[in-house]
Amino acid sequence: MNKNIHIGNRQVLLNYSQSYPKNRETLLASPAFLKFVTYFIGQQKESSPEMYDYLRQQGKYSVAESAKKVVHFLRELAVFQLDEIESPYLENIELMLDIIEKAYHEWRSLQRFGYMTSDNAPDFGINTLVYKDSHLNDLILRTYRLFEEKLKGRPNLVYRQVQAGTNACFSVHHQEEPFAEGYEALAKIPVIDTVMLRTPMILHPKSSKRTGMFTETDVNPMTYLNMDPEEWFCFPMKVGSLLCYVYFNAKYTASALSLANLFEIATKEETTGKPDLVVIFGNEDGKNATEFYHDTDNNIWVGCISDHPRIEYFGYLKKMSLTLHNLAMMEKGWLPIHGAFVNITLKDGRKKGIMLMGDSGAGKSESIEALKAAGKDKIKDIEVVFDDMGTIHLENGVPYGQGTEIGAFVRLDDLDPGTAYRDMDRSIFMGPENKNARMVSPAAPYRVVVHNHxxxxxxxxxxxxDKLGMNELSVEEAKETCKMGKRMALGTTQEVGISTTYFANPFGPMQKQELCEPIIDEVFTALKENGTYLGEIYTHLGFDKENRDGINDAAAQLLSFITEE
Structure with a gap:
């Protein structure tokens, strides 16, 4: 990877520590700017032959030669007035204006990220990172406007303060020693310690659906690791109470940085020891596999996702992390729950913990959204503990719920109209033009997620x-219903139609049923003995997603349960 700038996979990665333009002069003279202009000219060969020929002066120059001449022209344009410049690029000013507009649009259509090192920088802080990134954003915006206004011969009348620099930036530091024997190759990879997201952030991944399963392997992925430390980063995060190191191929920076909206990032102090979980994301092994391995010698669960266009879908990264978490927690006797858990506080001060379980598309999040609408006059506050994956564990025979994520990764179609707009200023949108469009939005503070509820x-x-409302079940009925994991699949994964998944959770429990089975027995018995309502809620989403009558009826009964004396 070029130490100053890397352009590839519809993404730009800028290294602020190697090259940072302090002003317009250094920006236009930088190797990074030349590389982008070269990339832009090459892109026009198919999309705009007229521009391609004009920039190459009807084939007089190669792409590389034309890029240098265009950069020279733009440096002159930044300083002189049009009548002071002699250049063949001013023979058709209207076309040149179109080229400037298209180049600016091409730049902003890429996913753009910047990073810098915090090593050996005693005065480094988030303000350093934010200042540099914000200054670059302003510099690019002002430079584009200067070119545009000079070619138009007049100032603009409308100014839009868009994100002209990066979509996000981050700082990294280097670890000195490997955290365990056999993991020496990972010690060379820089570790992220600070992230700044420019939200709303809109990403356009090639894939919008997860396919295949996570399968166990008896070979540690470290033995077939294929990575260049110059092209990889580590995102350290907390998955529930566990420490997870996500090592990602730089071509998937967009997905990896989106983790900052979903999981608590670990501090520098927390990343000095051995992690509980390790995820290798984008390993160039040619296997097109999604595998996990338990390193019993070091007690580390290792997941490996092969480099492939399909893994641009964020669900691969999220679900592998959760799968490893669930496997580790089952070993501790904790029961993973694929569902949603909220604490409802009524206006009269009463509080109830509501946990709904089900596989993708079952209606967990939709039921909570419908409950919010049904109880708007009675509910004071809704505290999210988890929106996808959590756990139940026992302390002195009492069951408690905990979460794994500080955010939510939800389908836009599953939200009530207006919900996505309400939270858009903090959210990351993925493939909003696709059927399975998603958003990643913060949902709960970490202290809430890991508290006993x-x-x-x-x-x-x-x-x-086609039943309506809710129905209470015995312990045995509840266990059998949950273990069957039946649902009408809605196309959020590769499945369509009626399907069954052990315990509605293909992320750990399905792979380790013999480990999960006794925990289910113990936890469900404890739930009943402690007075927890065990049952089913009927969402009707498998019949007609557009008709909300069924889910509204279920929400009304949920509200009745919460408000009953």
Missing amino acids: PIDLFCYANNYT
């Missing part, structure tokens, strides 16, 4: 029968 209601989200 009592459970008043535990229901399976049933989207495949």
Whole structure:
């Protein structure tokens, strides 16, 4: 990877520590700017032959030669007036204006990221990173406007303060020693310690659906690791109470930085020891596999996702991290729950913990959204503990729920109209033009996620029968319903139609059923003994997603349970 700038996979990665333009003169004279102009000219061969020929002066110059001449022209344009410049690029000013507009649009259509090192910088802080990134944003915007106004011969009348620099930036430091024997290759990879996101951030991944399964392997991925430390980074994060190091191929920087909206980033102090989980994302092994391995010698769960265009879908990175978490927690006797858990506080001060379980598309998040609408006059506050994956564990025989994520990764179609706009100023949008469009938005502080929360209601989200409302179940009925994991798949993964997944959770429990089975027995018995309502809630989403009558009826019964004396 070029130490100053890397352009590839519809992405730009800028190294502020190697090259940072302090002013317009250094920006236009930089190797990074020349590289982008070279890239832009090459792109026009197919998309705009007229521009391609004009920039190459009808084939007089190669792409590389033309890029140097265009850069020289733009440096003159930044200093002189049009009548003081002699250049063949002014023979058709209207076309040149179109070229400037298209180049600016091409730049902003790329996913753009900047980073710098915080090593050996005693005065380094978030303000250093934010200042540099914000200054670059302003510099690019002002430079574009200067070119535009000079070619137009007049100032603009409308100014839009768009994100002209990067979509996000981050700082990194280097670890001195490997955290365990056999992991020496990872010690060379820089570790992220600070992230700044420019939200709303809109990404356009090539893939919008997860396919295949996470399967166990008896070979440690470290033995077939294929990475250049110059092209990889580490994102250290907390998955619930566990420490996870995500090592990612730089071509997937967009997905990796999106983790900052979903998981708590670990501090420098927390990344000095051995992690519980390791994820290798984008390993160039040619296997097109999604595998996990338990390193029992070091007690580390290792997941490896092969480099492939399909893994641009954020779900691969999120779900592998959660799978490793669930496997590690089951070994501790904790039960992973694929579902949603919220604490409802009523205006009269009463509080209830509501946990809904079900596989993708069952209606967990939709039920919570419908409950918010149904109880707007009675509910004072809704505290999200988890929106996708959590756990139940016992302390002195009492079951408590905890979460894994500080954010939510949700389908836009699953939200009530207006919800996405309400939270858009802090959100990351992925493929909004696609059927399975998603957003990643912060949902809860980390201290809330890892706190012990009592459970008043535990229901399976049933989207495949025509019953209405809720139905209470015995312990055995509840266990059998949950273990069957039945749902009407809505196309959020590769499945369509009625499907069953062990315990509605293909992210750990399905792979280790023999480990999960006794924990289910223990936890469900404890839930009943502690007075938790066990049952089903009928969402009807498998029949008609557009018709909200079924889910509204379920929300009304949920509200009745919460408000009953």
